[in-house]
Structure formats: C-alpha cells, structure tokens
Amino acid sequence: MMGTIIRYSLALIIGSALGLSSALYMAGLWPGAKPLDFGDVEVDGWRSDFAIGSKSADPYTRARVARHGLLALAKSEAVYFTRTTDDSGDLLREECDYRMVGGKMPANWWSITLYDARSLLPMNEDKALSIDATSITGDPENWSVLIAAQPPEQQVDWISSRNAGKFDLTLRLYVPDEALIADPEASFTSPAIERLSCEGESQ
Amino acid sequence: MKRWLGPLATLSIAAIAAHWATLHYAPSVIMDRALLALKDRGIAEHAFTTPERITPQTQAVVRSSPDLFYSLCRYDLSQEGAVLDVTVGQWPDYQSLSFFDEATNNFATIRATGRNAQTYLYFDDGEQNRPDSLIPSPTKRGLVLIRRLAPTQGTFRAAQKVSEADSCALKTP
Numbered sequence: 001m002m003g004t005i006i007r008y009s010l011a012l013i014i015g016s017a018l019g020l021s022s023a024l025y026m027a028g029l030w031p032g033a034k035p036l037d038f039g040d041v042e043v044d045g046w047r048s049d050f051a052i053g054s055k056s057a058d059p060y061t062r063a064r065v066a067r068h069g070l071l072a073l074a075k076s077e078a079v080y081f082t083r084t085t086d087d088s089g090d091l092l093r094e095e096c097d098y099r100m101v102g103g104k105m106p107a108n109w110w111s112i113t114l115y116d117a118r119s120l121l122p123m124n125e126d127k128a129l130s131i132d133a134t135s136i137t138g139d140p141e142n143w144s145v146l147i148a149a150q151p152p153e154q155q156v157d158w159i160s161s162r163n164a165g166k167f168d169l170t171l172r173l174y175v176p177d178e179a180l181i182a183d184p185e186a187s188f189t190s191p192a193i194e195r196l197s198c199e200g201e202s203q
Numbered sequence: 204m205k206r207w208l209g210p211l212a213t214l215s216i217a218a219i220a221a222h223w224a225t226l227h228y229a230p231s232v233i234m235d236r237a238l239l240a241l242k243d244r245g246i247a248e249h250a251f252t253t254p255e256r257i258t259p260q261t262q263a264v265v266r267s268s269p270d271l272f273y274s275l276c277r278y279d280l281s282q283e284g285a286v287l288d289v290t291v292g293q294w295p296d297y298q299s300l301s302f303f304d305e306a307t308n309n310f311a312t313i314r315a316t317g318r319n320a321q322t323y324l325y326f327d328d329g330e331q332n333r334p335d336s337l338i339p340s341p342t343k344r345g346l347v348l349i350r351r352l353a354p355t356q357g358t359f360r361a362a363q364k365v366s367e368a369d370s371c372a373l374k375t376p
Contacts, residue, residue, distance in 0.1 A: 007210040015214035019221025027226060059226040066230035066307040070237055070264055071348055073301055077312050109297055109352055111270045119265035121258070129259070132270045132354050170266060174297055174352070175314070 027063035039082075045089075046081040046171060046190045050181070075181055079107070081171040086195045092168060094161045096198040097148040100169075102191030104141045106180040107173035109133050112191070114147070116164045126151070126160035147193070169193075230306040237264065238277060238346065248277045249287070249373040251349065253366050256359050272353035272362035276371035280326035281343045284376040287324040289347055291315055292368025297352040305342035319368065347371055 024030045039047035051061045052072050065072060072080060085091055086098060100112070111132035116122045121129050128151075136143045137157055146152050147169075149162040161167055171191070173180065179187035244263050246252045251274045255261040258269065267273065278287050291300050295317055302311040302324065313320050324347075327339030349369060353362040 004206075007207070008213055011210035011214035012217050015217025016221040018214075019218035019223075020225050022218070023222040023225035023229075027229065029229065062307065063226055063229040063233075066233040067265075070233065070266070070307060071301075071303055071346070072266075072309070073299070073312060073350075074309050077299060077301070077314065111268060111354070113266075113268055113270070115266060121262055121267070121269065123259045125259075127258075130269050134354055172268060175316075 023063075027060045027067075029063060029067055041081075041184050043081070043184055043188050044190045044192070045085055045087070046083045048079060048081045048184070050075050050079070050184075052080065075176070077175070079173045079176045079180065081173070081190070082168050083171070083191075083193065084168045086193045088195060090195065091166050092147075092161075092193070093166050093198075094149050094164045095200070097146065097196040099194045099196055100145045100147055100159075100191050101194070102143055102145075103189055105133070105171075105173055106177040106187050108175035110174065111172045112145075112159070113170050113172070114159050114161060114164060114167050115170060117166050122160075122162065122164035122167065124160055124162040126162055128158050128160040131157055131159060230308075234303070234305050234307045234346075238344065241275060241277060241346075246275045246277055248279060249371055251276045251347075251366065251369045251371045253363060256356070270352070270354040272349075272351040272359055272366075274349040274351075274366055274369060276347040277344070278324065278340075278347060278371070278373070279344050280324070280340060280373075282373075282375055285326070286337070286374045287340075287347070288321070288370065288372045288374050289324060290321045290368070290370045291319055291349055292365040293317075293319040294351050294362065294365050296358075297350075299350050301348050301350070302338065302340065303346045303348065304340060305344050308341065310341055311338045 021030065039049045041048040041050050049061055049065065052065050052075065111130050113130035114122065131145055138144060145157040145159055147159045147161055149160065152158050177187065240263060253274045254263060257267045280287065289300065291298065297316050300313040300315060300320060301309055304310050313322060323337045324340050325333055325337055326343050327341060351362045353359040
C-alpha cells in the first residue's frame with residue numbers, strides 16, 4: 001500500500017515538474033532560454049512576432065510577449081523587430097564595437113533601442129540608448145550609427161552599450177506601411193550590423 | 204510492469220495539466236505582478252499618472268522606449284454598471300490610447316495623431332446591451348496606456364503639458 005502511494009506521488013511530482021518546465025521552455029520563459037530568438041517573421045536576422053497583441057496569438061506567444069513585450073501594441077499600430085546578432089551571426093556584446101547602417105523605414109516613425117539580457121535599458125548615464133527617425137543626423141535614406149561602450153571620438157550618431165553585457169536591439173516601426181505587414185521580407189530593407197572590433201582583439 | 208501503468212498514466216496527465224495551466228495562467232500572473240509593481244511605483248487607479256521620462260534609472264516595465272511619453276491608468280470595473288471615461292488631450296504628433304486586460308491582451312487601440320479623443324470602457328459580462336461606441340473590456344481589471352512621440356527633453360515637457368487635458372475617470376450609477 002505504501003509503495004503504491006509513493007509511486008503515484010512521485011508520478012504526480014515528476015509529471016507536474018515536466019509539464020511546468022516544458023511550458024516555460026517552449027514559451028521562452030525558461031532561465032537561460034533566448035525568447036527573442038522566437039518569432040514568426042525574420043528579415044536578415046531581425047525577428048518579429050506579428051501575432052503580438054492580436055487575439056489570435058497562440059498561448060506560447062502570449063506567455064512570451066507577456067514577459068518580454070508587456071504592453072506591446074498590435075501590428076496594425078506598431079511592429080517590433082529584435083536583433084541579437086551581428087552580420088556574422090555572433091551575439092551582440094558590450095566588448096565589441098559595431099556599425100549599424102540603414103535606410104528609409106516602412107513606417108511613419110521608427111526608433112532603435114538597446115536592451116540588456118533582462119530586457120531593460122542598461123544602467124548607464126550616457127543618454128544614448130536609442131536613435132529614432134527624428135534624431136538621425138545623416139541622410140535619412142542612408143544613415144550610419146556606431147554602437148559602442150565608449151563615446152565616439154568623431155561626431156557620429158551613437159548608441160551606448162556600456163554596462164549592457166550581451167544585448168539586443170529593438171526596432172519599433174509605428175504606423176507601419178501595409179506592405180510591411182503583408183510581406184515583410186519584400187518590403188523591408190533591414191539595418192545591417194557590422195562588427196568593427198572587440199576588446200582584446202588585435203586591430 | 205503492470206503496477207507502473209497507473210503511475211505512468213498519472214505522470215502523463217499531471218504533465219499535460221501542468222503544461223496547460225502554466226501557459227494559461229502565465230500572462231495573468233505576469234500582469235498581476237506588473238499591476239502591483241505599477242501600484243507600488245505610484246501609478247494611480249482611475250487617473251492617469253505620468254512617470255518620469257524613461258531612463259535606465261526610472262524604467263518600471265521591460266522594453267520601455269526612451270523616445271516615448273507614457274501615461275498610465277489602472278482600472279477596476281468590478282462595481283456593477285461602472286464605466287471608465289477616458290480622454291486624451293490634443294497632440295500634434297503621433298499618440299495612441301491602448302487598452303490591456305488582465306491577461307496582457309491589447310484588446311483595443313485608438314490612434315489620435317494630431318487630435319484629442321474620448322471613449323468609454325465597460326466590463327463585458329456578455330449580458331449588457333451597450334452602444335457600439337463603448338469599448339468592452341474582457342476583464343474587470345486592466346490598464347490604459349497613452350503613448351506620445353516625444354524623443355527629446357523638450358517634446359517630453361510639451362507632452363507633459365498636454366497631459367493636463369488627459370483624464371481617466373470612473374463613473375458609477
């Protein structure tokens with residue numbers, strides 16, 4: 001009798017743990033998982049969940065968005081793309097400097113913001129954690145931004161990665177063009193991210 | 204072998220139930236914690252609260268944008284017949300009014316670029332006949348969020364000034 005109780009108790013505990021952990025993992029909520037690598041749209045390494053904010057979002061997407069995109073808008077109002085790697089496929093990190101190059105965006109207004117691994121703005125006082133359509137100083141159809149932990153020596157647009165560790169970039173496109181929603185791969189030329197150098201590397 | 208069939212079936216059922224329950228309740232638990240955190244940070248119920256400009260030091264919600272002015276209002280429509288009267292002031296650039304239920308769903312958004320706007324929110328219990336102009340909230344509690352494009356300190360101050368015309372008021376019978 002005691003053996004039966006133990007077997008059923010163990011089954012309950014192990015089953016619950018398996019169910020809980022598999023749900024957390026599949027929804028991108030498991031510690032160490034990379035929830036931003038999920039998504040149903042990818043354009044040159046920039047990933048997006050077009051199901052965000054919609055009632056049709058599956059439970060996995062809803063759980064993931066609730067944790068990492070809380071209070072995000074539906075795609076008719078805003079589209080969010082996130083990039084975690086440079087053009088070589090390596091993770092973006094504070095120890096490296098990058099050049100991001102882009103052009104005209106398919107939306108009324110756009111911004112690109114840097115977040116750390118906890119989905120928070122990194123703790124620094126550089127006041128350089130994003131760029132947007134109104135702050136770009138170069139040609140709006142062919143702009144360039146330096147992403148680095150230290151301010152640039154020359155006068156160029158800069159996003160600070162100081163104290164960010166491994167980070168990602170979120171591109172917000174407000175009031176996106178209909179073509180972007182219909183066919184993102186065809187209508188969106190995404191910003192490229194070239195790694196310039198890394199700490200400890202010979203130039 | 205036979206004596207393990209029952210425990211194996213129990214393990215499978217427990218795993219499926221726990222998997223489903225985790226996914227089902229995760230958004231509600233996350234939103235509940237977020238609402239609590241916002242309350243602790245001084246976000247009022249039935250009134251818009253404008254936090255400070257988003258910086259690493261002031262951020263309260265993950266992935267907030269430093270280029271936007273946010274104004275938040277927590278609501279609770281538990282009282283029978285209660286309606287939330289929401290107004291946003293006029294802003295020359297992009298602004299929107301978005302509504303989120305207790306499960307984090309963005310169930311309605313009003314874009315009000317270059318104009319002001321007013322709407323009403325009620326709890327949709329499936330039994331009331333309400334005019335189409337009212338917005339039904341799927342849950343009794345939730346959050347209203349104003350976003351205004353304000354990427355500089357100057358435009359943020361201007362958005363703060365405009366926010367004096369914003370209101371989020373509970374009307375009861």
